Amino acid sequence: MKKSLLLCLAAGSMAIASQAQDIKEKEVKRIISTLAADDMQGRFPGTPGIEKAAQFISGEFAKAGLQPLPGESNYLQSFAKYKMHATSVSLTVNGVPRRWPVMPIGAGSNFDWVKDDSYAVMHVNDPHALMSILKNPEKLEKNTLVWIGSALSGYLGGLTGNFSEHSYDTREQLDAVAAKGATEKQVVLVFEEQPVADTASWEIHVKREVETQHFANVAGMIKGKSKPDEYVVFSGHYDHLGILPAESGDSIANGADDDASGTTAVVMLSKYFQHHLPERSVIFVAFTAEESGGYGSRYFSEKQDPNKVVAMFNIEMIGKESKFGRNSAFITGFERSDFGPILQRNLKGSSFNFHPDPYPEQQLFYRSDNATLARQGVPAHTISTTQIDKDKYYHTVNDEVMTLDTRNITDIIQAIAISAGTIVNGTDTPTRIEKLEK
Numbered sequence: 001m002k003k004s005l006l007l008c009l010a011a012g013s014m015a016i017a018s019q020a021q022d023i024k025e026k027e028v029k030r031i032i033s034t035l036a037a038d039d040m041q042g043r044f045p046g047t048p049g050i051e052k053a054a055q056f057i058s059g060e061f062a063k064a065g066l067q068p069l070p071g072e073s074n075y076l077q078s079f080a081k082y083k084m085h086a087t088s089v090s091l092t093v094n095g096v097p098r099r100w101p102v103m104p105i106g107a108g109s110n111f112d113w114v115k116d117d118s119y120a121v122m123h124v125n126d127p128h129a130l131m132s133i134l135k136n137p138e139k140l141e142k143n144t145l146v147w148i149g150s151a152l153s154g155y156l157g158g159l160t161g162n163f164s165e166h167s168y169d170t171r172e173q174l175d176a177v178a179a180k181g182a183t184e185k186q187v188v189l190v191f192e193e194q195p196v197a198d199t200a201s202w203e204i205h206v207k208r209e210v211e212t213q214h215f216a217n218v219a220g221m222i223k224g225k226s227k228p229d230e231y232v233v234f235s236g237h238y239d240h241l242g243i244l245p246a247e248s249g250d251s252i253a254n255g256a257d258d259d260a261s262g263t264t265a266v267v268m269l270s271k272y273f274q275h276h277l278p279e280r281s282v283i284f285v286a287f288t289a290e291e292s293g294g295y296g297s298r299y300f301s302e303k304q305d306p307n308k309v310v311a312m313f314n315i316e317m318i319g320k321e322s323k324f325g326r327n328s329a330f331i332t333g334f335e336r337s338d339f340g341p342i343l344q345r346n347l348k349g350s351s352f353n354f355h356p357d358p359y360p361e362q363q364l365f366y367r368s369d370n371a372t373l374a375r376q377g378v379p380a381h382t383i384s385t386t387q388i389d390k391d392k393y394y395h396t397v398n399d400e401v402m403t404l405d406t407r408n409i410t411d412i413i414q415a416i417a418i419s420a421g422t423i424v425n426g427t428d429t430p431t432r433i434e435k436l437e438k
Contacts, residue, residue, distance in 0.1 A: 044242025066220025236262025237290030257319035297369035312380030
């Protein structure tokens with residue numbers, strides 16, 4: 001048998017090795033290769049690819065013998081969101097039609113603008129200046145057209161999800177925002193492919209309709225033997241970016257590290273804990289729409305009683321070595337609870353180490369699927385290895401299985417399984433995180 005990297009000469013390492021045998025590298029590779037395959041089409045919400053991924057994960061949860069969550073008839077936790085979606089866009093500059101990206105901000109339905117003195121015009125090439133406009137539209141004195149320079153073209157996708165096509169939980173919420181927006185100053189962004197002078201004439205016509213978006217988390221659970229009303233959550237997001245502009249003939253954003261790696265960990269842990277039945281109830285959930293705004297984790301988390309959730313292990317991007325080398329991972333928000341020290345104590349006698357987040361400037365703690373429960377005081381942390389400041393494959397079509405280290409992924413899953421033992425079995429309870437006001 002291949003010796004696990006968790007083994008060392010310290011006393012107690014044989015016990016770790018015995019437990020770790022439940023996590024097989026061959027299985028890890030099978031699951032991650034399936035989720036990141038081209039036929040999953042990048043797992044973008046609302047596509048056949050993500051539906052196929054959801055069915056695959058459901059099948060793996062069935063093999064693990066998980067129960068559906070209370071109130072659900074199967075492993076799909078379905079919900080809907082509502083947004084205003086552009087059905088037609090027309091832009092003319094100096095009488096010449098342009099196929100440049102046009103982004104109306106807010107929930108207003110239609111925009112029919114022709115240049116005259118009633119509109120303000122701005123040119124923006126700095127991201128901070130752009131965000132200042134978008135976050136404070138009430139300061140505008142007129143409806144405003146913002147020409148966005150080519151240096152900010154990479155912001156298009158994020159702005160679409162967070163500002164242009166913001167989604168709402170109910171149709172009533174969307175209608176209320178649209179009604180309010182009709183009385184406020186409006187903003188339209190146009191991403192220039194050629195610089196436009198203030199003297200140019202222009203027309204913008206946008207028609208928008210309400211679009212209903214359907215989503216589904218994939219979730220199952222093991223009911224605790226002696227503490228069934230106390231919950232531990234293991235999670236990762238299974239969605240990704242779908243189809244991107246082609247590079248060298250490849251247009252599928254496979255999302256192998258982000259986050260087929262974390263989803264694989266969740267699936268493997270669901271099978272591990274069926275062989276090590278827990279005292280507390282354990283929920284295993286693959287979130288949808290993390291890349292689209294965190295909708296899946298927010299929907300799931302808001303259905304939980306935070307006072308009953310003891311801890312959350314969110315797992316994201318564990319496909320490569322961390323900056324600390326092999327046998328290591330980092331925990332976001334390490335200093336906010338004793339979650340990390342508990343995990344490390346349970347690995348005594350091994351060579352594996354959990355470290356504090358080495359990228360505090362990235363503010364990762366509130367940027368992942370742990371955020372909603374963390375704000376409610378749950379010791380909800382993300383475990384990762386990504387070198388986010390150096391990863392050249394992040395959010396590209398090159399995030400494929402061949403770039404990952406499946407042996408290292410296997411070791412990390414083993415470490416999570418073993419280090420979670422006292423939390424899952426009710427002998428350790430991590431301290432709570434300070435709540436944030438909404």
